[in-house]
Amino acid sequence: MQDTRQKIIDAAISVFNDDPSAALERVADKVPVTRRTLHRYFNDRNDLLTACSHDIRKRCSEAMDQVFQQPLELIVQLEQALYAAIDCGAKYAFFHKLHGSEGHRHQHNNNDCATYDAMHERLLQFIVQLQDAGIVTKHVTAAWICDFFTGVVNTAVKALASGTVAEQSQKQFAWFSFSNGIRG
Incomplete structure (x- = not known):
């Protein structure tokens, strides 16, 4: 589980570095996980940005x-x-x-x-x-x-x-x- 969480964080950093307003779907696609899986680890965009x-x-x-x-x-x-x-x-x-x-x-x-x-x-x-x-x-x-x-x-x-x-x-x-x- 920790590995998936870290993969999401790493993907988010990469995606948001290129496009700060990118949709969370782009982060999920980059991992790849479903949006639902992403939300198991992070409540929302701000929660993910804080983790990043x-x-x-x-x-x-x-x-x-x-x-x-x-x-x-x-x-x-x-x-x-x-x-x-x-x-x-x-x-x-x-x-x-x-x-x-x-x-x-x-x-x-x-x-x-x-x-x-x-x-x-x-x-x-x-x-x-x-x-x-x-x-x-x-x-x-x-x-x-x-x-x-x-x-x-x-x-x-x-x-x-x-x-x-x-x-x-x-x-x-x-x-x-x-x-x-x-x-x-």
Whole structure:
């Protein structure tokens, strides 16, 4: 049962990342399960979105925490953070979409919002550290570089999903684009 629940969550993240207003039938079809089965696990769309957000929060924050706890050169750590975000794939992209969407009411006491804020702040401060060390350009703001980071992750996820890049080249292309765009 837990496996079916996780499959539904993964399918929902993928579907809603492409189309936030997609019908629940598209999620059910992607698993594949019936709409009735989907509703055995989730009462409604909001219940499913909440489960998606919890899953994303857990998986992406664990992946990023693991990278930032490694004793690596700063630039290698940034590269590994990009790879971790790409490995989270649609989850990372969807997490940003959820928290940046027009209808989202950001609440600092909400665990998902707090995790999003902590991940974003950690990346932002890390980029400032890279700028101070002269590794990353100061010609743009750290906030812009964070947005660029997210854009590169989104592009890598979409390119793989659409078949315009082979999986073995996805990270290489992403790092090449990102690292050349932020050099000092």
